[in-house]
Amino acid sequence: MRLARLFRLAAAAAALFAAAGAQAQTYDLANELAVDAANRSEGVLCAEKDNVYVPLSSRSVRAFRIQAVHPAYIGSVGVDRWAPDWTSCDMSNDPSFGAQARRVTFWETPEFWLTGYTFPSFWRPGAVPFRVGERVETGLHVVQLWMRHRERAEEILVVYPPDGYWRARPLPFADMRWTAYGSSFLVGPVEVQGRPIVALKEIAFDPETKSFKLSFERGGAATLKLTSVDQDRLVLDVTLDGPTPEGLPFAALRSMYATEFNSDVAKVAWREKNGAQWRESGVMDFPGAAVTELWAGRTLPSRHNTSAPDMVFSRFTSAP
Numbered sequence: 001m002r003l004a005r006l007f008r009l010a011a012a013a014a015a016l017f018a019a020a021g022a023q024a025q026t027y028d029l030a031n032e033l034a035v036d037a038a039n040r041s042e043g044v045l046c047a048e049k050d051n052v053y054v055p056l057s058s059r060s061v062r063a064f065r066i067q068a069v070h071p072a073y074i075g076s077v078g079v080d081r082w083a084p085d086w087t088s089c090d091m092s093n094d095p096s097f098g099a100q101a102r103r104v105t106f107w108e109t110p111e112f113w114l115t116g117y118t119f120p121s122f123w124r125p126g127a128v129p130f131r132v133g134e135r136v137e138t139g140l141h142v143v144q145l146w147m148r149h150r151e152r153a154e155e156i157l158v159v160y161p162p163d164g165y166w167r168a169r170p171l172p173f174a175d176m177r178w179t180a181y182g183s184s185f186l187v188g189p190v191e192v193q194g195r196p197i198v199a200l201k202e203i204a205f206d207p208e209t210k211s212f213k214l215s216f217e218r219g220g221a222a223t224l225k226l227t228s229v230d231q232d233r234l235v236l237d238v239t240l241d242g243p244t245p246e247g248l249p250f251a252a253l254r255s256m257y258a259t260e261f262n263s264d265v266a267k268v269a270w271r272e273k274n275g276a277q278w279r280e281s282g283v284m285d286f287p288g289a290a291v292t293e294l295w296a297g298r299t300l301p302s303r304h305n306t307s308a309p310d311m312v313f314s315r316f317t318s319a320p
Helices: 001-027
Strands: 034-038 051-059 065-068 102-108 112-118 131-132 135-138 142-149 152-160 165-168 183-185 190-193 195-198 198-206 211-216 221-229 233-241 249-254 257-259 267-271 278-284 290-291 293-298 309-316
Touching: 034 221, 102 131, 102 135, 152 221, 152 233, 183 195, 249 293, 249 309, 267 290
Parallel strands: 131 198
Antiparallel strands: 034 051, 034 290, 051 249, 065 233, 065 309, 102 112, 112 142, 131 135, 142 152, 152 165, 165 183, 183 249, 190 195, 198 211, 211 221, 221 233, 267 278, 267 293, 293 309
């Protein structure tokens, strides 16, 4: 039985890697677009508040790639840290909407499965329908995609339907048993309602292609596909069905920075169209730029979510 499971896992991985290879072959570097990356981050003392906000804007983009990549120092992590740090935090004024806690399983195979949760409370009402085939559930606060790896369950991707936030992480590096989540990202018309959000009308998941179809309250739609995942990176390919309504950003990075030693992202690096080299800066000092690729992460271990991945946004094109 164990050998059979290993064969199934190998087949699933091969299918994902083949898809990734096909994407790589069709990507034309000469036709990549530059998109406007702004810096709307604000300094805070609380390490549990997402104060880093880098929206990406373009009327021409119809496809792009998001990657969660283990940080360069991952091999040196001896003691991981992921516990929250509520020092200097005051969440007493945060909105809260109560709900009946529950758990649902939408779909499962020996290698992958999809589950959803409703929490006892959340900062926005859980009113977004989530569809898998004929089954529709409303009121979920988070939906998790899991993968079996080395005979255990690994949560690799999550989405929060009430506010449109996503988190991703690769499979654990080398012999590590677990790695942390860190930065979040948004896909779709990004607007500010107390904090940056994407207002979703519906999410539908296709188990065959491992794709999420997103319909937006502002109009328009997008597809987010899991292209590959391994012990180095997780790759998502996104296609948009048209320009973002009302000229809103089509995606954004959300993260946390208090100090370089207490952060989920501390630095950014970016490429410009026909640029001769990468440019780099601290995340809070990022001046904004027209970028063809944007990396956001850490080069030194942090006390906060030490093993959390870097995030990379790239392959911006005008055609899916």
